[in-house]
Amino acid sequence: MSLDKATVRRIAHLARIEVPDADLDPMVKELTGIMNWIEQLKEVNTDAVAPMTGGTDMTLAWRKDTVSDGAQPEKVLSNAPDKHDHFFSVPKVVE
Amino acid sequence: MAYIIKGETGDWEVVIGLEVHAQVISASKLFSGASTTFGSDPNSNVAFVDAAMPGMLPVINAVAVEQAVRTGLGLKAKINHRSVFARKNYFYADLPQGYQISQFDQPIVGEGILVLDMPDGSSRAVGIERLHLEQDAGKSIHDIHPTKSFIDLNRAGVTLMEIVSKPDMRSPDEAGAYLKKLRSIMRYLGTCDGNMEEGSMRCDANVSVRPVGSTELRTRCEIKNVNSMRFVMQAIEFEAKRHVDVYENGGKIDQETRQYDSAKGETRTMRSKEFAHDYRYFPDPDLLPLVFDDAYVASIKATLPELPDDKKERFISQYCLTPYDAGVLVGEKENADFYEKVAAQSGDWKLANSWVSNNLFAVLNARNLSIAESPISADDLSKLITLIKNDTISNRLAKDVFEIMLETGKAPDVIVEERGMKQITDTGALDKAIDDILAANADKVAQVSAGKEALIGWFVGQVMKATQGKANPALCQELLKKKLAQ
Amino acid sequence: MTDLTRFTIAQARDHLRKKDFTALELTDAHITAMEKHRHLNAFITETADLARERAKASDFRIKNSDAKPLEGIPLGIKDLFCTQGVQTTAGSHILKGFTPNYESTVSQKLRDAGSVMLGKLNLDEFAMGSSNMTSHFGNVVNPWKARGHSDDLAPGGSSGGSAAAVSAHLAMGATGTDTGGSIRQPAAFCGIVGVKPTYGRCSRWGVVAFASSLDQAGPMTRTVRDAAIMLNVMTGYDPKDSTSAAMAMPDVEAVLGKGVKGMKIGLPKQYRPDGLDAEVGTLWDKGAQWLKEAGAEVIEIDLPHTKYALPTYYIVAPAEASSNLARYDGVRYGLRVAGNSLDEMYAKTRAAGFGPEVKRRILIGTYVLSAGYYDAYYLKAQKVRALIAQDFVQAFAKVDAILTPTAPTAAFGLNDKVVDPVAMYLNDVFTVPASLAGIPGSSIPAGLTAHGLPLGLQVLTKRWDEETLFRVCQVLEDSAKFPGLIGES
Ligand SMILES: [Mg+2]
Numbered sequence A: 001m002s003l004d005k006a007t008v009r010r011i012a013h014l015a016r017i018e019v020p021d022a023d024l025d026p027m028v029k030e031l032t033g034i035m036n037w038i039e040q041l042k043e044v045n046t047d048a049v050a051p052m053t054g055g056t057d058m059t060l061a062w063r064k065d066t067v068s069d070g071a072q073p074e075k076v077l078s079n080a081p082d083k084h085d086h087f088f089s090v091p092k093v094v095e
Numbered sequence B: 001m002a003y004i005i006k007g008e009t010g011d012w013e014v015v016i017g018l019e020v021h022a023q024v025i026s027a028s029k030l031f032s033g034a035s036t037t038f039g040s041d042p043n044s045n046v047a048f049v050d051a052a053m054p055g056m057l058p059v060i061n062a063v064a065v066e067q068a069v070r071t072g073l074g075l076k077a078k079i080n081h082r083s084v085f086a087r088k089n090y091f092y093a094d095l096p097q098g099y100q101i102s103q104f105d106q107p108i109v110g111e112g113i114l115v116l117d118m119p120d121g122s123s124r125a126v127g128i129e130r131l132h133l134e135q136d137a138g139k140s141i142h143d144i145h146p147t148k149s150f151i152d153l154n155r156a157g158v159t160l161m162e163i164v165s166k167p168d169m170r171s172p173d174e175a176g177a178y179l180k181k182l183r184s185i186m187r188y189l190g191t192c193d194g195n196m197e198e199g200s201m202r203c204d205a206n207v208s209v210r211p212v213g214s215t216e217l218r219t220r221c222e223i224k225n226v227n228s229m230r231f232v233m234q235a236i237e238f239e240a241k242r243h244v245d246v247y248e249n250g251g252k253i254d255q256e257t258r259q260y261d262s263a264k265g266e267t268r269t270m271r272s273k274e275f276a277h278d279y280r281y282f283p284d285p286d287l288l289p290l291v292f293d294d295a296y297v298a299s300i301k302a303t304l305p306e307l308p309d310d311k312k313e314r315f316i317s318q319y320c321l322t323p324y325d326a327g328v329l330v331g332e333k334e335n336a337d338f339y340e341k342v343a344a345q346s347g348d349w350k351l352a353n354s355w356v357s358n359n360l361f362a363v364l365n366a367r368n369l370s371i372a373e374s375p376i377s378a379d380d381l382s383k384l385i386t387l388i389k390n391d392t393i394s395n396r397l398a399k400d401v402f403e404i405m406l407e408t409g410k411a412p413d414v415i416v417e418e419r420g421m422k423q424i425t426d427t428g429a430l431d432k433a434i435d436d437i438l439a440a441n442a443d444k445v446a447q448v449s450a451g452k453e454a455l456i457g458w459f460v461g462q463v464m465k466a467t468q469g470k471a472n473p474a475l476c477q478e479l480l481k482k483k484l485a486q
Numbered sequence C: 001m002t003d004l005t006r007f008t009i010a011q012a013r014d015h016l017r018k019k020d021f022t023a024l025e026l027t028d029a030h031i032t033a034m035e036k037h038r039h040l041n042a043f044i045t046e047t048a049d050l051a052r053e054r055a056k057a058s059d060f061r062i063k064n065s066d067a068k069p070l071e072g073i074p075l076g077i078k079d080l081f082c083t084q085g086v087q088t089t090a091g092s093h094i095l096k097g098f099t100p101n102y103e104s105t106v107s108q109k110l111r112d113a114g115s116v117m118l119g120k121l122n123l124d125e126f127a128m129g130s131s132n133m134t135s136h137f138g139n140v141v142n143p144w145k146a147r148g149h150s151d152d153l154a155p156g157g158s159s160g161g162s163a164a165a166v167s168a169h170l171a172m173g174a175t176g177t178d179t180g181g182s183i184r185q186p187a188a189f190c191g192i193v194g195v196k197p198t199y200g201r202c203s204r205w206g207v208v209a210f211a212s213s214l215d216q217a218g219p220m221t222r223t224v225r226d227a228a229i230m231l232n233v234m235t236g237y238d239p240k241d242s243t244s245a246a247m248a249m250p251d252v253e254a255v256l257g258k259g260v261k262g263m264k265i266g267l268p269k270q271y272r273p274d275g276l277d278a279e280v281g282t283l284w285d286k287g288a289q290w291l292k293e294a295g296a297e298v299i300e301i302d303l304p305h306t307k308y309a310l311p312t313y314y315i316v317a318p319a320e321a322s323s324n325l326a327r328y329d330g331v332r333y334g335l336r337v338a339g340n341s342l343d344e345m346y347a348k349t350r351a352a353g354f355g356p357e358v359k360r361r362i363l364i365g366t367y368v369l370s371a372g373y374y375d376a377y378y379l380k381a382q383k384v385r386a387l388i389a390q391d392f393v394q395a396f397a398k399v400d401a402i403l404t405p406t407a408p409t410a411a412f413g414l415n416d417k418v419v420d421p422v423a424m425y426l427n428d429v430f431t432v433p434a435s436l437a438g439i440p441g442s443s444i445p446a447g448l449t450a451h452g453l454p455l456g457l458q459v460l461t462k463r464w465d466e467e468t469l470f471r472v473c474q475v476l477e478d479s480a481k482f483p484g485l486i487g488e489s
């Protein structure tokens, strides 16, 4: 398993992490090393195995449909790096 | 009456599948206790979990589950007793978590059926592929600031049902009928208010075309977030023609997401394809499988109302209505209830239908009112019909009374009393009026005697005119015949 | 006056009630120690004023005979727990300055129990690491030194600040979180007790998420009894966490002293690979011998899929993390680096806000979930995870508890630069399987290497059986007579 630069660039974009071109080669090498090590899982026969999807075998508990939260715009916005009145603001999105 | 696009190379048909996002009626959001109220101040209906604050966790709303099951039952669909929430990962400003909690390969509701009522009275079944629960996104506002977009998370986390049809529709009309019917069922069930203007029902249309007679499924385009039924139909019509044009010019359709510009009446590419989407769905580890038993489903089933299809069947058999009339009446549950009340109170199902479906609905449509806002109550409309039936007023006068009811909001008996509109059923009172008219129209009397019987109708009209419509027409006719025969 | 930082939680609890000293005096002693040992870099944020305020409130309650279970006990809180009004960073640049308007369930429970928060403890960035070297706020220094050496050692990770602070008597106890060994491994490196309860025992609400299906909070203390006292307070059903267990937590302090007579203890043969550090192997044998002497039967057991636990973990944890960390986008809190477009702002913010190890894991996680790879990696890992959990179920049909070493080595030097990430991952080889299975595990300081560095023994039991866990831990503690760190005051 060897990751190429294009793949690393693609996943970095999916993850929205800017990777300078100069960092790409070492990153390819590192990730390839990790993925190669992970490849050993292929040895395990999992044909009849149901995947374990969570940390526990319980099922979901439901909450009552009551309004018990919200009405706190100041608190919601108090950490915002950029805000306008009671809006969060981001660089303009052109649709 | 198939919908066919005439191309230069031959006839084409359109293949349509619809994905509807319906906002579930509930007090609080799918995974938080924040309110779902529409139109609140920005970011005022936001819990920390809705803003994806660090360490915040989702907890599911019991009513969201119930509403999904309820809708599934209304669509006669398979209810999955075990379903799984998955994360759909992508970055967007109005998606605080960086993922939408949705359902992927294990939705809460599986295959079902929806019956379309076509305008010609025919019906047609469309398959439902699935219904799943998911979170709505927030709202980005682009037009307040020149260089910034503003984010309001009030809607973020509100419960949506995504209802996916099979690609079973073959015309824009069928797509329209599908949306109308789905909306009607959800409103009957009380699971979604179906308000497209407020965005509580949004539609994505998947459109492709193929030569008539072919069974292939060609590349489809998805038209996103169309916000009215009319626009959905227009968008499909445009998109289908576009596909035909592309194919006939030797081109090829790219699978893509498009949006409908209602001002220009056209669809256009929405997203750059520089990087294809890769949503990396995986089971949400913050949530466990959603599990319930038969008893739970049965308890919801027990509370289902009579649904439009059943009501329509009953109206046809119980009230002898045509499928078309019954279909119109059952579209909105409140309309059907209004009709049944009038029918029961007036004791005349047929007259009730004509007064409700023709006269009243025409007024409501013209004034853009719902039945709940009707200026005439079911009680008063029933009374009006009763007045006609017991010969207190004529049909002609009834129309006048109806107009006055609309204007004044008064009860019909009051109007008739106040304005002296009671029918003249007293022979003595009519005798004089008839005699006067006969005397003034000797020439016409002679013509009747000569065999021109049809003129009797003219005389009836004259009598009605002379009595300001208060004469009982049947009695009039009878007296006239007698007198003319002398 | 005696050094108040020498007491255990249990001792201090009794002294406070007898009014031998005040909570404020106890807190002040720890604040002094905290300030004196800033070179350890154990704390990211010190909250001395807040601590004094809370200590005074404790004294008031003690005076009114209204003392709660942890009344007046000064604790450190790992900076992964959101604390209302106090900066919470997760050791990351991307959360610098973030001040939550809410308190995590676990830290709230500790507050409600009367404890006094001294500050927020350093950790590997987003709890991703086994050395504490990935913290944006600089590495923590292990208070222990190899005999005759002055080189700074790693405290282990990710709860390295917690381990160092407790070990150096800066706090009487601390919260940790454990995703793949982040409580147990630093506890072993710093010579303290660390307990990761069954997944679902402690609410994850308000704890910055790393890998949701693995993350679990737990206590880090100098004695088993102290861990029991803290755990009793920290656990319990929380309706705000859907993965929280709706079952009562047994009183684990009450079972201490019940011993292990008649218990069966398993030693998994897969935990003794060729080339296992001789001192680690010897200590393990010693631990088994102690349990035998206390009346337990010790047998060898088989956990056949052990070898695959680490690669499984390095798919599952990064996958979940890649999604959990998507929320750090510069929009609602934390760092923002300007960009000309929304996507550019995201990419620059996340590039500047995350350190190399976090980026590495996000990229691995994104990759294994991406189209075409999901089945081969993520789904495969979930299946292997099921087999690993199954191994334990089968083992616990035969034994009551499992004894293993906690880590393959003692603490390594901060300057022994580990270049290969995989080599660093191997630190967690003994702790990760229990994390994947969701079972409780603990590390007990059990001995010293020839260089005088602490080594830990790990005890594992089946899900929800913390009672057995604590009974075994107590016997090990009693037998080991571990000296603890003297002289760091
Ligand atoms: Mg969709």
Ligand SMILES: [Zn+2]
Pocket: B021, B134, B162
């Ligand atoms: Zn959707």
